[in-house]
Amino acid sequence: xxxxxxxxxxxxxxxxxxxxxxxxxxxxxxxxxxxxxxxxxxxxxxxxxxxxxxxxxxxxxxxxxxxxxxxxxxxxxxxxxxxxxxxxxxxxxxxxxxxxxxxxxxxxxxxxxxxxxxxxxxxxxxxxxxxxxxxxxxxxxxxxxxxxxxxxxxxxxxxxxxxxxxxxxxxxxxxxxxxxxxxxxxxxxxxxxxxxxxxxxxxxxxxxxxxxxxxxxxxxxxxxxxxxxxxxxxxxxxxxxxxxxxxxxxxxxxxxxxxxxxxxxxxxxxxxxxxxxxxxxxxxxxxxxxxxxxxxxxxxxxxxxxxxxxxxxxxxxxxxxxxxxxxxxxxxxxxxxxxxxxxxxxxxxxxxxxxxxxxxxxxxxxxxxxxxxxxxxxxxxxxxxxxxxxxxxxxxxxxxxxxxxxxxxxxxxxxxxxxxxxxxxxxxxxxxxxxxxx
Numbered sequence: 001x002x003x004x005x006x007x008x009x010x011x012x013x014x015x016x017x018x019x020x021x022x023x024x025x026x027x028x029x030x031x032x033x034x035x036x037x038x039x040x041x042x043x044x045x046x047x048x049x050x051x052x053x054x055x056x057x058x059x060x061x062x063x064x065x066x067x068x069x070x071x072x073x074x075x076x077x078x079x080x081x082x083x084x085x086x087x088x089x090x091x092x093x094x095x096x097x098x099x100x101x102x103x104x105x106x107x108x109x110x111x112x113x114x115x116x117x118x119x120x121x122x123x124x125x126x127x128x129x130x131x132x133x134x135x136x137x138x139x140x141x142x143x144x145x146x147x148x149x150x151x152x153x154x155x156x157x158x159x160x161x162x163x164x165x166x167x168x169x170x171x172x173x174x175x176x177x178x179x180x181x182x183x184x185x186x187x188x189x190x191x192x193x194x195x196x197x198x199x200x201x202x203x204x205x206x207x208x209x210x211x212x213x214x215x216x217x218x219x220x221x222x223x224x225x226x227x228x229x230x231x232x233x234x235x236x237x238x239x240x241x242x243x244x245x246x247x248x249x250x251x252x253x254x255x256x257x258x259x260x261x262x263x264x265x266x267x268x269x270x271x272x273x274x275x276x277x278x279x280x281x282x283x284x285x286x287x288x289x290x291x292x293x294x295x296x297x298x299x300x301x302x303x304x305x306x307x308x309x310x311x312x313x314x315x316x317x318x319x320x321x322x323x324x325x326x327x328x329x330x331x332x333x334x335x336x337x338x339x340x341x342x343x344x345x346x347x348x349x350x351x352x353x354x355x356x357x358x359x360x361x362x363x364x365x366x367x368x369x370x371x372x373x374x375x376x377x378x379x380x381x382x383x384x385x386x387x388x389x390x391x392x393x394x395x396x397x398x399x400x401x402x403x404x405x406x407x408x409x410x411x412x413x414x415x416x417x418x419x420x421x422x423x424x425x426x427x428x429x430x431x432x433x434x435x436x437x438x
Contacts, residue, residue: 029078032438036071039433040107041415051429052105055391055419058152058287059337059353060373064395064417064429066151067105071095072119085127090139092120132167132174141179142201142212142277145244145262147321149333149357149371154262154319155242155276156283157201157214175203181278185303192222193231193304197269197279212242216269216278223308227300235311238268242276250324259322264315271315272341273306289315289341290349290377310344329361346382351375365402369413371395391421410436 041051041064055065072094079087096115122137142157163177179199197218204211216238222231242264250257266275273288273296284296284306295305321335338352355373362368374392395417403409413433420426 031074031076031078033074033076034072035437036069037066037433037435038069038071039066039413039415039431039435041065041067041429041431044428044430045425048430050105050107051427051431054417054427054429055393056287056353056375058150059351059355059375060391060393060419061149061335061355061357061371061395062151063149063357063369063371063397063413064415064431065393065419066433069095069106074120083127085125088124088126090120090122090124090137091118092140093117094119129164129167132164134164136162141177145242145276147319147335147337149321150335150355152286152319152335152337153277153282154264154317155212156280156286157199157276157278158280158282159199159278163201172207173205175201177201179278181280183279183303183307184281184284192220193224195219195221197307199278208246210242210244210246212244212276213239214270214276215239216274218269218307221269221307223301223304225295225299225301225305225308227302234307235268235309235313237311238266238270238274238309240264240266240270240275247322250322254324256326257322257324259320262317262319264317266316267314268309268311269307271309271313274309275315275317275339279306287351288339289343290351290379291343291347312344314342316340331359333357333359347380349379351377365400367399367401369397369399371397389421389423391419391424393417393419404438408436408438410434 041054042048043051043054051067053067057066072092074090074092076091077089081087093116096117120139122135122139125134128134138160140158141161142155143153145155146153157179159179159181161177161179163175165175166173167176177200179201180196181199182196183194195218197216199214199216201212201214218236221234221236223234224231242262245261247259247261249255250259264276271289272292273283273286275288277283284303287293292305292308295301295308296303299305301308317337317339319335319337321337323331323333325331334356336354339350341349343349353373353375355371357369357371360368372394375390377389379387395415397413397415400412401409411434413435415429415431415433417429418426419429
């Protein structure tokens with residue numbers, strides 16, 4: 001970007017410079033990225049009124065039960081100075097789904113019903129160190145570990161921090177970061193209900209195998225469980241470990257696809273919903289510990305209960321997901337996942353789920369997409385009393401799509417889903433959805 005002599009003169013006077021600073025005039029471009037999904041679902045059981053969060057999309061599969069609309073708009077400005085160092089200024093705005101249900105469930109084309117806020121504001125420096133990229137600010141971190149069919153992030157370490165990515169040590173690439181995070185649903189900053197959680201992350205890529213370790217510290221982790229002002233202190237520290245193996249084959253049987261194998265375990269602040277993550281809105285509502293999920297969504301404790309873990313609580317999670325591509329254009333994506341939680345009070349909690357998404361091309365711009373999912377929950381209290389439940393769903397979705405030729409492929413879906421379970425009435429859910437990224 002050229003800076004005029006008049007602008008430089010004004011800047012020099014206003015800043016009180018004795019001599020003008022040196023300005024790099026070499027620019028490396030401007031980028032505009034984003035994502036949105038917009039749709040509406042209707043329940044046959046409720047006379048085709050709005051269907052509100054009919055099932056756990058992260059476990060059953062998102063197709064046909066994803067009632068929450070969302071959008072993100074990202075702007076990025078790139079610079080390169082005369083030394084060859086690169087600067088990337090990154091910002092991202094998005095729907096405030098955590099606080100406003102109108103963003104997720106509203107169908108009105110009215111900006112008044114679409115609250116927006118800043119999600120990311122950070123900068124990257126490349127060329128400051130011999131290898132790697134230095135970053136600092138508020139950002140998504142670790143959200144590339146993602147199952148797109150279920151909208152499940154198995155690591156989400158986002159927050160405000162400082163770090164370096166891709167630095168080469170011993171022939172491998174390492175990531176190091178400090179991240180601060182807090183409860184997105186609590187704006188009380190003068191007591192101990194919303195203290196900062198400090199997290200240190202180390203990751204290494206062994207060219208096909210990723211290892212991640214995160215240590216966490218949260219001083220005076222006070223939580224009002226019953227919403228009556230009777231705060232209790234919970235875990236002030238914890239850790240979690242994640243291992244990811246990338247295979248360019250389908251269970252070792254065919255090279256016409258890929259499979260990812262993930263194993264995770266955590267203790268204290270690394271247990272429950274915080275396994276593989278920091279304090280984020282996504283982690284708060286994501287699958288983890290079923291008893292904590294109930295407290296978060298069904299009691300006055302609310303979002304604070306994501307931190308309601310004891311120092312000796314332990315969680316373990318395993319996931320296997322991937323896809324197979326036939327020569328005739330048919331594809332089959334799958335995900336199998338589960339989590340086991342062993343709590344300090346003697347109770348246990350677990351769930352396991354599986355989903356599959358076969359897609360059948362009809363023409364260049366039309367596909368018939370199907371999806372099936374099953375979820376089994378199990379719990380046992382300290383006295384040995386057990387609870388079990390299950391859900392399943394079947395979805396058909398004729399989908400129109402056009403390949404842009406540059407990566408993104410916008411999709412328009414017609415949705416029909418049958419969902420049932422032992423603790424719910426069966427239902428048929430109809431709907432429409434537009435979905436794309438760029």
